[in-house]
Amino acid sequence: IHYSHKHKDKYKDKEHKHKDHKKDKEREKSKHGSRYWMGMKSLDGKVKKEKENGFASPPHMKIEPEEDFYHSPKLAKSLKRERDDDNDLDFKPKKIKTENDKKAKKRKQEDESKKTKDKKAEVTGKKKVKKEAEEKWKWWEEERYTDGVKWKFLEHKGPVFAPPYEPLPSNVKFYYDGKPMKLSPEAEEVATFFSKMLDHEYTTKDIFRKNFFKDWRKEMTSEEKAKITDLKKCNFTEMSEYFKGLSEARKAMTKEQKLKIKEENERLLQEYGFCIMDNHRERIANFRIEPPGLFRGRGDHPKMGMLKRRIRPQDIIINCSKNSKHPEPPPGTKWKEVRHDNKVTWLVSWTENIQGSIKYIMLNPSSRIKGEKDWQKYETARRLKKCVDRIRAQYREDWKSKEMRVRQRAVAIYFIDKLALRAGNEKEEGETADTVGCCSLRVEHIKLYPENEGQEYVVEFDFLGKDSIRYYNKVPVEKRVFKNLQLFMENKEPDDDLFDRLNTSVLNKHLQELMDGLSAKVFRTYNASITLQQQLKELTNEDENIPAKILAPPKTFEKSMQNLQAKIDAKRDQLANAKRDLKAAKADAKGLRDDKSKKTVETKRKAVQRIEEQLMKLEVQATDREENKQIALGTSKLNYLDPRISVAWCKKWGIPIEKIYNKTQREKFAWAIDMAEKDFEF
DNA sequence: TGGGCCACTTAGTACGCTCCCA
C-alpha cells in the first residue's frame, strides 16, 4: 500500500500549527463514535413509514415512540404545530391532544414551583429574566408554514456597505526599488491590504504573493503596471507601521471616545440589524457587507492572496415583500435586483468574486426561521434513533453484497456512522484546498494493518478534512469491512478514489430511502446527541452538588490528556525546527547584510515567538484541564447536541440553565429551554 | 447520471471586552 508524500508533507507545514489540536478533537469524536452503538438498545425495531408534521415533538411532551408521529415537510399539507393552548387543535391526533393537555397542566405546576425556587435562589436576577421571558415571542407554539413558504411579510433596510477607502496621508509612503512612489487610489488600496498582513507568514508564501501580485496589477494604472513588475522590490513597511499606529491609537482611545463608537455601532445595529418578518422584529445575523481585502482560504488554498473585491450596490440583490417598504440603495446607485421570493430565507445576496459563490444576509440563530430548522434537524435525528438498528443491520448485510456499488456504499455508511466522517462531496480541483470527506477518500488516505499493536484489522486514516484539519485515526474495524477495503484498493493508484462507485448524491439517495429525511450529516447529530444523553445519565451523581455535577470529568479524560500531551510534544518539535531556521537565517544575514535577509530573520524570529506562545498556551491548558477536568464542547454544543437533552438535565437536577448556556446560546435555544421537561428523552 | 446552481449549516479565527490579579 502506497502512501503519498505529497500529502504527508502538508502536515509538516507550520501553517498547520493549530490543526493538531483540532485533529485531536476529531479523534476524540471518533473514539466516541466507535462506542456509540455498542450497547445501544433497540428502541423500535419496527419501521414505520409514518406521516409526520415535520415537528414531531409536541411541546412539553414525553417521547413515547409508538405515539410519535412524523411526516415529511414535503408531504405535509395543512399542518399545525401542536401547542398546549386549547384552541388550534383541529388537525391533531387525539393522543397528542391529551398528552398536551396533561403536559400543559404539568408545566403550569412546574412553573409555579420554579417561581418559589427562583425566589429563594435568585432574588435579584429574577425580575429581569422573567420580564425577558414575557417579551419573547414563542414561535414554537405557533403554526408552521408549509409548501416551502418561509414568510409572508418581510421588510428590512438592506445591507450596510463597507466604508469607502480613505487614501493614506501624504507622509506615509510606498517604496518601489528603494524609491518613494505615489500610487493611484485603486492600487494604493490594494497595497494597504497587503501591508496590513505583512506580519503574517502567508505573505511569504509563493502562491499568496503570486495571486496578490497578479490581482494588484489589475488595479494599477498603465504607468504603475509598467513600473511595478517585481513584488520583491515593493516596500510596504511604512504603510504597515502606519496601520499599526492606527490600531494602537484605537486601543489608547479614551473611555468617551470608545463609548461614542459603541453608541454609533448600536445605532447602526438598531437601524440595520433587524427586520420585520411576519409581524415580528427579528435580529439579522450579518447585516454588514464583507469589506474588500485579500482572500485567505484555509489550508493550502490555491486562491490565497487574491483580491476580494469591494461589493457595490449594483452587485446586490434585495429580497423582501412586494408590499413592504423596500430598502433604498445609497444615493446615486441602484440595486442589481429587487425580488420577492418567499421560498427562501435570505434578505440580501451577492456573488463573491473568488469562487463565484453566492453570499447571503440571513437572520440570527435566535430567529424563528433558524430555530424551526434547528428543531427540525433534531427531530430528524430522533427519528433516526428509532430505525438506526435496522439501518445498521442493513449496511452490515450489504458488506456481503454481490454488487461492488452496494458494498462500497455500506462501508461508507459504516464510516459515517462509526467515525462521524462527513459525507465528502466532490470538489473542483484547483479551486479549493485539497480536502476530503468519506465519499471522496482516496486510496492514499488509508492504510490497512491486518494486525497492529495487538489488534486485528486496523485501518489507519490520515487525511485533511473540512477546513484542512487533519484527521488521523487508527481504528480496528470488522473483518468484513477490512476485507472489503482491501478489495476496493486492489489495482488502484494512491490518488484513485477509494469508493469509485460512490458519491454523496448516490449515498444520500439511498439513505433517503432508508428513512425520510436521512442524509449523511444526520448521523453526526444523532450520534453526538445520543452520546450526550447516555453520558449524562451515566456520569451524573445524584449526591454531588451543582458545581461537581457540571464539572464531572468524562470517562475519556485520560485519553484527552494524552492527546494534549502529544500536542505539546509536537509543538516542542516545531519550536526546535523554528529555532534552527532562525539560526540559519541569522547566519545568512550576517554574510549577506542586505535588507531581504534581515527581513527573513525578523519573520523567523516572529515565528519562533509565536510558537513559543502557542506552546505556553498548551501547557497552561494541560494544567487547567488536569485541575478542572473540563472538556470544551464548542461546535458540538451549538450544532450537534440537541439542546433539550441539556435543558432536561438542568431541570432534572435543579441546575440553572445559565451554568451551561450563555446569553446568546439561551437565545438560540429558547425553544428548547421553554419546551423540554425534565423527563425529555432524545 | 452528472454537473451546476443555490440555499443553507457548520466551522475556525480574530478581536474586543471583562474580570481578576499582581
Place this chain on the structure above:
DNA sequence: TGGGAGCGTACTAAGTGGCCCA
C-alpha cells in the same frame, strides 16, 4: 494600573444537500 486569561461575538470560509436540466 497594566496585563493576561477567558469568554463572547463578528466575520466569513468551507462544508452539505436539494433541485433542475441536459
